[in-house]
Amino acid sequence: ESCRKECQLAELRLVRNSFSLGDADGYADAVFVRFSASRLAAAAAALSAVKAPRRVARQRSEALDFLRRDARAEPRGLSSAEMSPLWGSRQRLPAFALGPQICAAIRRHQVTLILGATGCGKTTQVPQFILEDFLQRSAHCRIVATQPRRISAVSVAERVAKERNTRLGESVSFKIRFEDKIEDTTQVVFCTVGILLKVMQSNPNLDGATHIIVDEVHERDLHTDFLLILLRRVLNERPDLKLVLMSATVDPSAFQSYFEGIHTVSIPGKTNFPIQELFLEEILPKLPDRPGWRRSGKSNSKGSMGQKPLPVPQDERALAEALQLPMDLATDLAWVHQQRPEDIDYELVVQVVQMIHGSNEPGGILIFMPGWFELPTWEQQAIFAPQSGRKVVVATVLAETSITVEDIVYVVDCGRSRSTFLNEDTKISALRTVWYSKANGFQRRGRAGRCRPGVWFRLFSSLQWEAMDEYQLPEMQRSPLEELCLEVASLQLGRPVDFLAEALSPPSKEVLQHALELLHRLGAVTDAEGHSLTPLGEQLARLQVHPMLGKLLLLSVPFRCHNQMLTICASLGYKSPFQCPMGMEKAANQARLNLAQKSRSDLIALVNAYEGWRVGKRDFARRNFLSHETLDYIHRLREDLRSTSREVLSTVPEDHTDPDDLAEACKAVLTAGLFPNLAWLQRRGKGKSISGLPVVVHPGSVNSTEEWSTVVFYEIQETSNRFLYDSTVVGLAPSLLFAPSRSWREVHRGKRVVVELEQSWHVAVDVQVADELFKLRQLVANFLDT
Ligand code: CDP
Ligand code: MG
Numbered sequence: 001e002s003c004r005k006e007c008q009l010a011e012l013r014l015v016r017n018s019f020s021l022g023d024a025d026g027y028a029d030a031v032f033v034r035f036s037a038s039r040l041a042a043a044a045a046a047l048s049a050v051k052a053p054r055r056v057a058r059q060r061s062e063a064l065d066f067l068r069r070d071a072r073a074e075p076r077g078l079s080s081a082e083m084s085p086l087w088g089s090r091q092r093l094p095a096f097a098l099g100p101q102i103c104a105a106i107r108r109h110q111v112t113l114i115l116g117a118t119g120c121g122k123t124t125q126v127p128q129f130i131l132e133d134f135l136q137r138s139a140h141c142r143i144v145a146t147q148p149r150r151i152s153a154v155s156v157a158e159r160v161a162k163e164r165n166t167r168l169g170e171s172v173s174f175k176i177r178f179e180d181k182i183e184d185t186t187q188v189v190f191c192t193v194g195i196l197l198k199v200m201q202s203n204p205n206l207d208g209a210t211h212i213i214v215d216e217v218h219e220r221d222l223h224t225d226f227l228l229i230l231l232r233r234v235l236n237e238r239p240d241l242k243l244v245l246m247s248a249t250v251d252p253s254a255f256q257s258y259f260e261g262i263h264t265v266s267i268p269g270k271t272n273f274p275i276q277e278l279f280l281e282e283i284l285p286k287l288p289d290r291p292g293w294r295r296s297g298k299s300n301s302k303g304s305m306g307q308k309p310l311p312v313p314q315d316e317r318a319l320a321e322a323l324q325l326p327m328d329l330a331t332d333l334a335w336v337h338q339q340r341p342e343d344i345d346y347e348l349v350v351q352v353v354q355m356i357h358g359s360n361e362p363g364g365i366l367i368f369m370p371g372w373f374e375l376p377t378w379e380q381q382a383i384f385a386p387q388s389g390r391k392v393v394v395a396t397v398l399a400e401t402s403i404t405v406e407d408i409v410y411v412v413d414c415g416r417s418r419s420t421f422l423n424e425d426t427k428i429s430a431l432r433t434v435w436y437s438k439a440n441g442f443q444r445r446g447r448a449g450r451c452r453p454g455v456w457f458r459l460f461s462s463l464q465w466e467a468m469d470e471y472q473l474p475e476m477q478r479s480p481l482e483e484l485c486l487e488v489a490s491l492q493l494g495r496p497v498d499f500l501a502e503a504l505s506p507p508s509k510e511v512l513q514h515a516l517e518l519l520h521r522l523g524a525v526t527d528a529e530g531h532s533l534t535p536l537g538e539q540l541a542r543l544q545v546h547p548m549l550g551k552l553l554l555l556s557v558p559f560r561c562h563n564q565m566l567t568i569c570a571s572l573g574y575k576s577p578f579q580c581p582m583g584m585e586k587a588a589n590q591a592r593l594n595l596a597q598k599s600r601s602d603l604i605a606l607v608n609a610y611e612g613w614r615v616g617k618r619d620f621a622r623r624n625f626l627s628h629e630t631l632d633y634i635h636r637l638r639e640d641l642r643s644t645s646r647e648v649l650s651t652v653p654e655d656h657t658d659p660d661d662l663a664e665a666c667k668a669v670l671t672a673g674l675f676p677n678l679a680w681l682q683r684r685g686k687g688k689s690i691s692g693l694p695v696v697v698h699p700g701s702v703n704s705t706e707e708w709s710t711v712v713f714y715e716i717q718e719t720s721n722r723f724l725y726d727s728t729v730v731g732l733a734p735s736l737l738f739a740p741s742r743s744w745r746e747v748h749r750g751k752r753v754v755v756e757l758e759q760s761w762h763v764a765v766d767v768q769v770a771d772e773l774f775k776l777r778q779l780v781a782n783f784l785d786t
Helices: 002-020 026-050 053-069 087-091 096-108 122-136 150-163 193-202 222-237 252-258 280-286 316-323 327-337 346-358 378-384 438-445 462-467 482-490 496-500 509-522 535-543 547-556 562-572 585-596 602-623 628-648 659-674 732-738 767-785
Strands: 111-116 143-147 172-176 188-192 211-214 242-247 263-267 275-278 364-368 392-395 408-413 416-422 429-435 454-458 678-681 686-689 694-697 709-713 716-718 722-724 727-730 743-749 752-758 761-766
Touching: 096 111, 096 122, 096 263, 111 122, 111 252, 122 143, 122 150, 122 188, 122 211, 122 242, 143 150, 143 193, 150 172, 150 188, 188 193, 193 222, 211 222, 222 482, 275 280, 280 327, 280 454, 316 327, 316 462, 327 462, 346 364, 346 408, 346 454, 408 438, 438 454, 482 496, 482 509, 482 535, 482 547, 496 509, 509 535, 509 547, 535 547, 535 628, 547 562, 547 659, 562 602, 562 628, 562 659, 585 602, 602 628, 602 659, 602 727, 659 709, 659 727, 659 732, 709 732, 732 752, 732 761, 732 767, 752 767, 761 767
Parallel strands: 111 242, 111 263, 143 188, 143 211, 172 188, 211 242, 275 454, 364 392, 364 408, 408 454, 694 722
Antiparallel strands: 416 429, 429 716, 678 686, 678 709, 686 694, 709 727, 716 722, 743 752, 752 761
16 A cells, blocks of 8 residues: 555656656756656555556556656666666565675675575675675676575576566676576676686686675585685685675684684574474374374384484483473374484374365465475375465475575475485495484575464474584585595695695595595596596596596497497486386386396486487477486586597597497496496395495386396495495406406316405306406406507
8 A cells, every 4th residue: 555655656746747857957856756766666566566567567667768768867867776676675675774784894804704594685685785886886896606506596697687677698697507698798697606616727816706605605515615715715816806605594603713804794684474483292282183193112214224313312201201291292202203314204294284284274385305205105195286275395405595485384394304425434425314404494494484474393303403413514524525536636736635624624534535545446646645637537537527427438438339428427427317206106117127128227228218318309208207307408418528528538439339239338338437336136136235235226227126146336325225226237247357356366266266356246257267357358458558
């Protein structure tokens, strides 16, 4: 109502003034017109969202036309940003009022940390504040703002361009892998961290940039932490360069000691309506019924992998006392307390959603699940069906920051997240479901109540919450470091051990050691310290993929299967295009088996899938349970890899033409390049890895029922089991020929030679066969060396 009045009033004044503008005092009129027009634009924007959009649009365009006609309103008149229909909503953001203060802080300090609740306007507004500050002084700036994910770099750039009423590219743009929308006039660039790192390879001091904004620093991903080491060094070289760090939930003290003289600005105020916060002990009594929910005693955990239950009382009496609960509730909670993070209770999730839906209160529901694997079965999905008229979104950690779902009132939060962890004992990196940190929890909470008072349903107890970590372990301390070490060596930043010691949270010595060992074993570095790269290492670094994948690419040349390996590496470096829709697992598995033909290889199935898709596109993808979008991206990665390989490799001979020869060549390359990722399968896809760990071929693999065979694989993922995802059956001969074995011990046991591939992997071979193989092996080795 007040917007409408404002609008009418402003319009009236404008119309009346338009008659006298020509002869009245010019300055006063210009000020007046500017004032009322910006109010009008804001009011119109607000109003257009409510009622009579056509009329308001007409009024607005008339008013703007009027302004454009009048030359005197132009020079310092309305900026195009003020003319944007989003001007009004920008002004309402908590960050908006702090614009001048933020600009002043950035001008005065080299490093600024900006903290503020999710949605308060950090990401979209801070770059604009700086830009406007420079525009006002007729100065030029070049702001590079990093985003943790491609999707957010693009959507934020689009949003900001819209807010500025400009075409994407004009003053605001984005640059992600394969898509560069930067023009000469661009002053604000949103990009991924990876892109900025790439830029720094050729422009280490970031010449040309005036401001670097690192957004969502709390995520503490590997690349951001790596970037921060480099930026800290650049700040010394370039005293004029400004660094701005932004986050909703970061612990400022860590950064305060890392960046000397860092200045912190906190944006006060909440964007949210009040949020009711419920723990499981408060939710359970509200549920209409919980039959079958209270299981007798034992946890339903299938494997022994992953995190243990949180250190909270698991005894019902202790619980009843600690939380002052009735006995039946304490029994339920005691059961919950015995759960491991991977034991997600879908029934509980469904019951909570049903309860919310049954309340007939309006508002969308956002459910946080650890990963896409944990989605309920078909029957349970029925309740999420759209006929209910309620928006129910099942999301992963991505919805914490990168994606905003509108109209969410209820957040159902399982308290878990899925991320990569390096098993310190086995040195296997695995995607694991773990308890999240409180910081994740607060992000999820912030997703509720953006449009009206909300509720945060935490499906765990207050005691479990207390036992959770404040922040997640930084990725640098929980992931493999091969690629990073290769990058450090290739950028000549010194010994990886010394360079990474400068990180905000340096990695553990053992993990670093393991990474360097792997690089040494691949032949990528000259010494075990990783001080410098071998010619092979240089080639691997230039390929810009995981060194193991790089080696596959290089080996594919002499083995004449380069095109196949390009597809395989593009997919392994990104993700699998195979899909397995719930309830259709059988058909999906059959489709994959058909694609594999007789190869007994998920990766050759992948190659065939890609070849088929290139011809049949969407239709082929649909028929074969493949993701068209993933294949499309794999295709682009592949093209990119192809052109970098062309630069790195001098000549690439023609591939084999016979399909059987091709398959054999691929298997040889996989064996040689993926070593020591080798496993021996016994019964129905179950077996042991080369280091003696029990492993299981994933049910989605074409080899899930393989018996008595050797497989090579790229990755192990530990969930309820230690699963091998992309496996390929290889004969004994290739594994003896191409795997870099430790020794061929000439220990005759009767008529056999024992070959030791790895400490726990011995193969006994007939003496004559061994002799043949040994000679062949020397030939192959000589061939590969040249
Ligand atoms: O970074 P922070 O979480 O502080 O907020 P932001 O991303 O700048 O978002 C400020 C406002 O812009 C929010 O209300 C979002 O809903 C809106 N926004 C949007 O509509 N579309 C985007 N792509 C990004 C933000
Ligand atoms: Mg943000």
